[in-house]
Amino acid sequence: MKDIGIVSYGAHIPRLRIKSSDIANAWGKDPGTITNGLGIIEKSVPSIDQDVATISVEAARAALARCSIDPQTIEAIYVGSESHPYAVKPTGTIVGEAIGATPVLQVADYEFACKAGTAAIQTCMAFVKSDMIKYGMAIGADTSQAAPGDALEYAASAGGAAFIIGSEKVIATINETCSFTTDTPDFWRREGRKYPAHGGRFTGAPAYFRHITSNAKILMEKVGSKPEDYNYAIFHQPNGKFPLKVAKMLGFSSDQVKQGLLCPYVGNTYSGAVMIGLASVLDVAKPGDRIFLTSYGSGAGSDAFDMTVTKYINELPREKAPLISQLIENKKYVDYATYTKYRDLLYEE
């Protein structure tokens, strides 16, 4: 059986940031309590000329800059997001055109709260495994918004990553994947509404923690692994605290989690979250490293992956596109007034 996995990857995080303490001050909340409580120091903010299409294109181009793959051999593009710029007109069409993969190309947009990007990876894996395509591109990106004053306002941010899935010169083999899905109304946005709504405290135990721990255990049982077998573990990160807590519940250490935990510095990039976390791990990974990844999407579901880094990681010129650490460092702060101006310009009143 041939090895299926990641052939190249790229990411993009907008340069603007707002500090949690500035949002807290704007609402008369205690900045220290908020920042420590959520484990988020600051979050990324899209500029007014950035959206999921532009972030996806930048990430896709970064993935192509690191390899010599002819874009015409990418035969499928799936973009996962909950903030696609159009309600009707797939983001993938724009990405396909912008990277030169059109017109003999299969495209669809995915939506599953914060796990649409990992669903895109699974689809690409299946297409490659069945020899229907040579390469597929899976993207997870978001420019998520939260209602002013809502607790989610401290977290909802922007960013994304793209992965080229194939079976030649695979830098990280995907050994196994599985999913866990139920009907759990923890977070939603009704059609035509501007901001999402959520079930408050209901978002924790029955939603995030149940789905991630259940799915993670199913995966480890399937492959016969234990938490200590992995060098890195990436969990969905709606705030800086949940991923560390779920890691502990499962028996992973904070050392295994930290390279893929970016929420404290960029916020929750929704569909981009575990995707950027995985990109951050691949930025530093060495042959033989084993990676555990579990996404979570409200509604609710989780996708889990067991991966092994191969010798081809050393042949991939990672310096040809910005590393996650460079994207995090390249930042400019905006104040709450500028942040709300950008947000208001996005929507019709």
Place this chain on the structure above:
Amino acid sequence: MADGAVPRFWREIPQRYNLIGNQCGACDRIYFPPRESCPYCRRKSMGNMKEIKLGSKGKVVTYTIIYVAPEPFEGQAPYPIAIIELDEGPRVTAQIVDCELEDVKIGMRVQSTFRKIQEDGYIGAIHYGYKFKPLEVKG
């Protein structure tokens, strides 16, 4: 924006997304935006213009800061507009982003970035294309 803008933007997608120009088969001069024929070689270049994808890198030749912007761009002012010489030679006019106004310099190395250029209000099409930002990765 009038409805006529959608077909125009659509026709220009190769240029706007991927800096597709063309090259005269007779004298090798490169043009962006692409030309029907080469003004130097005229008849000799007819049917001899080849499409060429220009690279994403170049340098700022000159720039100006826009303080009073046309209506669709009001929210972005003040912003720099520059004439950029691409490494292949052709010059393009584009907005500089991800850079402080005081950091824009003549001669600075820049690379193209994919951004929203214009929206036809809240219900119309969204038009994307190139802007330029300071070079991220050396080369």
